[in-house]
Amino acid sequence: MVLFALVLAALALGLFLSLLWAEYSKPANFPPGVFFVDGELWKEQRRFSLRHLRDFGFGRRSKQLEAEIEAEVKDLLEMIRGEREGEGVVRECPSSAGRRLLLPEALFPATSNCLLPALYGGRAPREADAATRALGRAGLGFLRSTDATGGFVTLHPWLAALCPRLSGYLDTVHNSDHFRFRCEQMVDEHKNTLCDDDMRDFIDVYLKEMMKKQKTEEPTFFSNEQLVVTMLDYIIPSTTSLAVALTWYLMCIVHHPRVLRRIHQELDSVIGRGRLPSLDDRPRTPYFEASIRESLRLCTLTPISIPHRATQDTTLKGYFIPANTIVITNLWSVHMDENLWRDPSNYRPERFLESDGTLTKKDYTLPFGAGKRLCPGETFSRQNFYLLCGALLQNFTIEPDGVPPLDSNIPGLVETQPSFWATFTPR
Template sequence: MELSSSLLLVLVLSVLMLIRWKRKESGLSLPPGPLALPLIGNLLTLEKSAPFKSFMKWSKTYGPVMTVHIGTQRMVVLVGYETVKEALVEQAEDFASRAPIPFTNRVLRGYGLIISNGERWRQLRRFTLTTLRDFGMGRKRMEQWIQEESRYLVKSFEETKSKPVDPLLFMSRAVSNVICSLVFGQRFDYEDKNFLQLLQIISNLMRFASSPWGQLYNIFPKVMELLPGRHHTMFGEIDDLKSSIMTIIKEHEKNLDSSDPKDFIDCFLIRLNQEKHNPDTEFHKENMFATSLNLFTAGTETTSTTLRYALMLLIKHPHIQEQMQKEIDRVIGQNRIPTMEDRKSLPFTDAVIHEVQRCLDIAPLNVPHYALKDITFRGYKIPKDTVIIPMLHSVLRDEGHWETPWTFNPEHFLDSNGNFKKNPAFMPFSAGKRVCVGESLARMEIFLFIVSLLQKFSFSSPNGPDSIDPSPELSSFGNMPRHYELIASPR
């Protein structure tokens, strides 16, 4: 038995020495990192429920640019504001590509905006940004849509009659209706069963992607396909989601008026018809469906999760909630509809909203990037086909840029005179060429929904503020807040 263990140890060490020798012989100078085992890499020492914690710990030993192996996949992890900014902004072209994430590829097959690269990504991003802006993203028209939806949201909380409720569905319905208006040209009734089913699937999808089981699929996809488990259930639910979106697209095809496009799908159909004789076009049904799915899921889940987390923190810190309400009452009152113009007169409220996003840290690992060619960065060579992790968690918790990075502190965004101040390390939407296309929409939604709610209600927990646990339930692909109940008391 002892001899067998010794032989195994010698074999492992020999393989590792061979790998290091080949790296040296090939001229590659990879960033340093923890010792990796064949086939499984650093999985044995990785904190499965929160991988970013392991990356942060390892960076203290190996520096802000390090190599990690997850299974057989080589990754280069970038840690800290300066490092991430240098990569995504100063070397933007080198770091603009997306990694082929197995779970996402299984669903989208390389189509759509989020995971595509090259000419497909460039054309789809340009078209998507232009179309969303034409329909008012970041402008007055979109502001009016959100204001109208906020009335439905306020009414839905009024109907609770101050009884304890889980805010998840309230926030999801409101936020999703905004993106549905943009993409599908319609909003849904809050009790629409099909709408509620789609929202449940999106919630399940994000939770699965952030669970250890979801990460296991991304590490060993071929093996996982052969095994039973939650991933097969999830793929079945995604097929239902796809079917619903395809039904909406078919309705748009039947009713299309090329002279009067009403939403994103109409605009895509018009462009598709214009380029139907171009064999190299990226405007075809696969990209139309995948991009619509990208916008619908991302536009629903991330913003609604941020709003749910915001109310959680305001319940946890009632004095901050009260201070926001006093500022809102002084500037707007309790009856006038909030506008984006009000934000500059609400510095404390604006600071709290920014601090909520910083503390939520919704995408701690960022959406993985990829080296489509050999990249030279800070004296290291990042070889082609390396997954790159520009850690947003390390930026939003960078001790060189935040006075108290581990605590909820709106003072991070206020100067000595109580005026709002920007912080360059505020990067929840990422940066560079892959910055979130819906950033301006998300900022508008978060501000208008939060202010509208605090105008009308005070929020509390049935068991008091000490019962609220703001630590995430899941922390992998995304930070998923715990479920909780709140009471919305009319003011």
């Protein structure tokens, strides 16, 4: 009788969990954007978004966008110097002439506003910095609440219904909804001011194309929801992941003062102090560029990249991979391969320099992936990495006190670091 009762209880619990999960897992009207899809949807939407974002300066040289970014960099420097309000991310440092900056939170407005001119038509005003930092913190929560495989909830999806907070399900949904709501606001603003003869940014171009497609009454991937999620796919990495990558870099050079001194020397001799670094300076500052490459190698943001799907039966090095198999690439193993790097655990920018001090022509790192699914924001990220870090190092020395060690990573969809206060001392 006891055994029979236990079986009935187990069946009842299973039925309860199944019904509970069925309620939670009802299909949502949430289209897939461009990052986590494949097939014709991915081809069309990625091609369209990249083509038209580039028209507004994304991922290429653009005087207008570079001027916007330079203005943003100047605002960041002013905040660190105390010339404008830092709203909780800047503190006085009584023990030195420097000021303490909360990383990565203090960088969120700058990294977000580097993208917004192309996506939204202009930078957010300074009074919106607090809201942008809130978005960035939501992005951190989203990145930390899951991983590239989907986490434990993927293996046991009913946990999302039984213990939504403990499983991380609520954090993932709430943090992504924070970004989604802001993107919906941007789209609604543009709908009210759209003019066919004046395409101000990517949102305008997408809305115009969407209306044209819908008039034909033929099936189309263009929709309001698809636009919102495509914006999410670009805004979350730009706002949050870029700030995290910049912070990893600053941590690397702080823990290697020899590298920091050499970067200062190179920036002083090539650029000086009379102007900010520009993209024209990149070929003339090989050591600084090498230090960025080395940071992206040592601190791999996405150790197992993003899952891919085999679209057909194939064979790789003797292994049969059936169609629809999920394939995961271990980028961390590439970046830590002793046969390739000799001493992969060491932060050594010289590995990217030739004997004459110039950059190596071949870069074997894969921080942005490779192939057709290469991250569409690679060029944009590398450019802004150079401009933001170049300006910070040109103007400040960063003290090691309070900076956590490089092994203090928090796992997730992107490897993040704990927030910390770093002292920036004017040079």
